[in-house]
Amino acid sequence: MPLLRERVLGWLHRRPEAQAWSLLGPGIGFLVVFFLIPLLIMFAYSVMPRGEYGGVERGFTLEAYQRFFVPIYLTILIRTFVVAIICTVICLALGYPVAYAVARSGRWKNLLLFLVVLPFWTSFLVRTFAMIFLMRDTGLINTWLLKLGFIREPLTILYTPFSVMAGLVYGFLPFMILPIYASLEKLDNSLLEAAEVLGARPAARFRQVTLPLSLPGVVAGCLLVFIPALGSFLTSDLLGGAKQLMIGNLVQNQFASARNWPFGSAASFILMALVLAAVLVYLRIRDDAPEGAR
């Protein structure tokens, strides 16, 4: 056995490219089987005729794609983008200060980070149901507001755009905080001291040193929130009462209830193409930005 081990290692040692493949191989293999192949199958479905009882039939057609470009679906598409953008902006506005505070919290750092990731200990589904209990007419918020006499009638919070947004922000906030924290944590304090000696007041120090140097974290955080927010369906389903359809709900419906697999696949691919385009534009803007914003 040790002989075999040494021979394998010796063989790898002489071939750096084989070494690289032996590290990449398992991951790539997994992704090919469980991601790339299903994706190709879905793409094939999207250009095949719809089967009468779900599934697809042989043939080729672009019908599913044509069908998407009508006002009702475009409205859903635009709404999805608007919701995802607003969600990203709110997460950034709430998350940046938190990340900043955690990064400068000294010995409390680990505890605070622990609190940030604590929600992941329970499933997203359970937490979303918890939000229903919080926001419904007889929920915790309304009960307390009534008790304290701020309102006479229960507020309608649940099944509104507000509740959907609250759910999305709640779910994605840690994904904004963690990358921003990581880039702020690396920030060398002597850079801020240098800026201070050079005459920069606190606001100037933040704008000209802290913010530009934390931008990689901001970009990563925005992508990690924006992309899943675009594809989300659970939150709008449970907290929006299916009134505020997002693209994710549309896709889910096509597969689960409408049994129009080609259309569901086509909608997915249209969303994917748009996300890709949006991300490319975004990264392009960042790379073209003058030095100082990188």
Place this chain on the structure above:
Amino acid sequence: MSDAPVVQFARVSKTFGDFKAVNGVSFDIQRGEFFSILGPSGCGKTTTLRLLAGFEEPDEDGGEVRLLGEVVNTRRPYERQIGMVFQSYALFPHLTVARNVSFGLEQRKTPRPDIAERVHRALEMVRLAPDTFSRRLPAQLSGGQRQRVALARALVLNPAILLLDEPLGAVDLKVRKEMQLELKALNKTLGTTFVYVTHDQEEALTMSDRIAVMDNGLVAQLGTPAEIYENPRTAFVASFIGESNFFAGRAAGRSAGQLELTLSGGETVRVPDSPALHPGQQVRIAVRPEWMDVCRPGEVPPGENALPGEIREVIYLGETLHVMVALRDGNEVTVALRNEGQLIKPLPWKRGDSAAVAWLPEDCQVLEDA
């Protein structure tokens, strides 16, 4: 006004928790001086510099820091007329060399044409060709070049005082030697007061007009490099700056302006007398290795102190030859002999030889701490 000290520390103290980092330190720094604060890590030198920069405030009732005659204890760094060069350079990694240097000018809302001109001059001053380096990012520079950018960034604002926190610690020896001479030249041509923190005694001796040696949050000795090297007041200073051989003894009698000392081994040596010394007192003396000589027994020149012993080791160092001599009381003494060509060939001493170490009475320093 122009004669007033640029920097005054008046019994300044700074405590972190239970730790007295700086413990009642006082000194003045004159305009245009190259002033070094020298000491081992943890001696309080960096805290002293940070008190000067304004990153730390003295304790309440912890004395006064005065800059240009004004008490600045609680003033923020940007309200003081100082420039600073950091140990880690602290260049802004996202800004080009030119934008790094112009950073301070931009904070002061300097007009654009002025900025370009002054950045250009500052880069030339630190001998970085502006056309080549202006557009580079710090990551594209060598350690020495980064140090020059950091220097230009601080000097472009014409600060009254430039603080340097071990700025040459991370560059290689050759660049370090070069930068030492350049810093000294800049100090003289610009007339800016330089306050330089270092743990490297050679660096401090090379550049400074005056050195404050710090130990345990206190100034152990303050003086010119020659004063500190030739007349160390304490054992700490004598061993931290250069090397020293130490002897302890009891003062016996006086004769001809000299004090006789009976060493623990029983021998008698003579040291320069001073009124502070009186017979019966414990005295400690320090002798520099290069001020001593090794003689054959019985060939000691008259008038010199001599202690017999045996050669323990002969170390050839090129410029000098270090001879370790074990004395009778078990102590080991190092004598540095200059390589004067003929002297060394063949090596004049070998292990096991009987010998005596000798030195002139006036070439030893009586220490204040016994």
